[in-house]
Amino acid sequence: MPLNLTVSPDFAPDHISGWFYFNTYLQRKLGIPIHLELYDSFAKQREDIRNGKVDLIYANPYDASMLVREMGFKALTRPMQKTDETVIAVSAQSSVNSVEELQPGAILATTDDPDVHTMGMIMLEPADLDESNIQLKTLKNYVLVAKSLLKGEADVGFFLKQGYDELSTLIRSEMKVLVSSQIGVIHHVLLAGPAFAQYQEALTSALLTMSEDPKGRSVLQNMGLVGWEEMSEEDSEFMIDLIDTLID
Amino acid sequence: MSEEKNDNLREELIRYYDGAERVAKIVDEEVPYPDGKLIVSRTDVKGFITHVNQAFVDMSGYTREELIGANHNILRHPDMPAIAFKGLWDTVEKGEKWQGFVKNLRKDGTYYWVKATVIPNIRNGQLLGYTSVRRKPSRSKIRESEALYATLM
Ligand SMILES: Cc1cc2nc3c(=O)[nH]c(=O)nc-3n(C[C@H](O)[C@H](O)[C@H](O)COP(=O)(O)O)c2cc1C
Numbered sequence: 001m002p003l004n005l006t007v008s009p010d011f012a013p014d015h016i017s018g019w020f021y022f023n024t025y026l027q028r029k030l031g032i033p034i035h036l037e038l039y040d041s042f043a044k045q046r047e048d049i050r051n052g053k054v055d056l057i058y059a060n061p062y063d064a065s066m067l068v069r070e071m072g073f074k075a076l077t078r079p080m081q082k083t084d085e086t087v088i089a090v091s092a093q094s095s096v097n098s099v100e101e102l103q104p105g106a107i108l109a110t111t112d113d114p115d116v117h118t119m120g121m122i123m124l125e126p127a128d129l130d131e132s133n134i135q136l137k138t139l140k141n142y143v144l145v146a147k148s149l150l151k152g153e154a155d156v157g158f159f160l161k162q163g164y165d166e167l168s169t170l171i172r173s174e175m176k177v178l179v180s181s182q183i184g185v186i187h188h189v190l191l192a193g194p195a196f197a198q199y200q201e202a203l204t205s206a207l208l209t210m211s212e213d214p215k216g217r218s219v220l221q222n223m224g225l226v227g228w229e230e231m232s233e234e235d236s237e238f239m240i241d242l243i244d245t246l247i248d
Numbered sequence: 249m250s251e252e253k254n255d256n257l258r259e260e261l262i263r264y265y266d267g268a269e270r271v272a273k274i275v276d277e278e279v280p281y282p283d284g285k286l287i288v289s290r291t292d293v294k295g296f297i298t299h300v301n302q303a304f305v306d307m308s309g310y311t312r313e314e315l316i317g318a319n320h321n322i323l324r325h326p327d328m329p330a331i332a333f334k335g336l337w338d339t340v341e342k343g344e345k346w347q348g349f350v351k352n353l354r355k356d357g358t359y360y361w362v363k364a365t366v367i368p369n370i371r372n373g374q375l376l377g378y379t380s381v382r383r384k385p386s387r388s389k390i391r392e393s394e395a396l397y398a399t400l401m
Contacts, residue, residue: 099283100387123284125363128386183285185301237371238379242288245345245365245381 002033003195004053007104008060009039010113010160013141020220025219029206030199042112056203061186062114062247063191065240073191073238076200077207083187085161086119089175091149099126101119103157104133109145110152112138115186118246120158123179146171174244185239189231204230205235257357260326265333266320274326275357279307287362287382293375294319294371295337309355325353329400340366340378347386361390 005020005026016038021034034056039045046063048054048056049071059067061084090096106129110117121130138155139145142163148154150171161180164172190207192200208215211227221228260274287307290299300308300315308323315322324333328351328355339346346366351359362382369376385393 060352122383126281126384126386128388179284182303183286185288234371240291241367241369241379242286242381245367245379 002035003055005034005036005192006054007038007058008043008063009042009045010060010111010116010237011038011058011168012163012224015222015224018219018224021219021222023189025210025216026203029051030202032199038196042114042221045072048185055193057191057193058117059189059191059242060113060238061135061188062118064189064191064236065243067191067193068240069237071193073193074200075189075191075231075233076204077190078187078231078235079134079225080227081212082183082225084115086116086121086181087159087161087164088120088123088125088180089146089159089164090156091152091240092176093152094176095157096178097176099123102127102129104129105135107135107137108138109148109154109157111141111145111158115243116158116160118243119186121180122246123181124156131195134156142167143171144172146175150174167181189226189236189238189239190228202219232234258346262324262326263330264321265330272353273357274353275359275373277358277359279354279360281360281362281384282307283321283384288380289296289315289320290369290377291376295378296394297322298377307354307360308352309358314355322355323352325351325359326349327394327397327401328360329397331400332397336366340368343368343375350382351387351397361385361393363389367391 011019020036027034036149049067057067063149064075068075069102088099096102102124112122136146139148142159145157145159146167150159192203196203207228208230210220255276258274258278259271261269263269281310282303285303287303288301289297289304291297297315297318298322305312305315310322322335332348336348348364350362350364352362353359359380363385364380364382366378366380368378
């Protein structure tokens, strides 16, 4: 039975091939078969995690708590220079210029990205908005969030900052950013499950040297990453504690 | 400090839970919570600060060196009722999450309001300390808290 690798469903579509190259790269380095399974929904992925069908995962920070504290996963590495930040934007035509001006009943365009949605909701609290007094529209991706703002189908939208920055200049010029988070300590993390224990050391060293090897560098580039940084157990526990304070 | 601030300056005695006291300078002027940021600190099991992020340093007005090792009550504002912190400690000592609105005192005597969440840090079943993460509160929650805390003094 090959071990199973999966990726947080919020990966950018442009990077799908990068994750397949990454899988090939790891199999060569470790000399074991690994199967890559991609998901288009967090719910389905979580169900498979709970059923023990995942051994290695590039996880959304929001899911790290369940993986580490309930499923016995261990954080190995984090992507270098890459933290998850959230942008709240409105249409450039909107009369709203700050979060505090948003009103109950507002239509919110969001995605199922759990960390971005959680941070976004926290940044709406200064306006006394929560899920009980706004209308949620959960969309497939950030392009659709932007479109619903431009078409006037939503009053406010949540974006992963990177997703926002990757929108075309034209689309961005039609929007106005109300707030952009500067958390700095919430990020994705590569976690290995119990079945990976015997390969953990080899895997970590393969990851940490990836950016030094031309093949590894090209794989990283295709994944939209510059390299990996080691994460200690306390680093991951700290991030999980922090996220726990943000979840009700 | 500007002339104007000096006009508002007064001194007030703060009595801490353990019987300690200090005279703090108080300036009735609010410093707005920075948009998009979380203010983070950690303490040991007794409430002595072990970690602060940059937003914490910036908002408190103290240097990182002054904060690490200090009792977290360094931020205690005299307008905060003791019972609010008793609630905090009773909750986290039971291993549960505490959430509340807190008026914090800066080194320069001005203040800032936060919505704070405090959780215990459990490692291998052992309590290591506590983490607090603050976010921006709404004006209505600040007004409610001011009214409530005034009745609890
Ligand atoms: C993790 C953590 C964070 C805290 N943060 C604050 C804070 O920001 N401001 C504050 O006044 N008290 C804070 N407290 C509570 C203080 O420890 C203290 O109880 C409070 O300032 C009242 O002082 P006293 O208990 O010495 O009377 C925090 C406690 C913990 C465990």
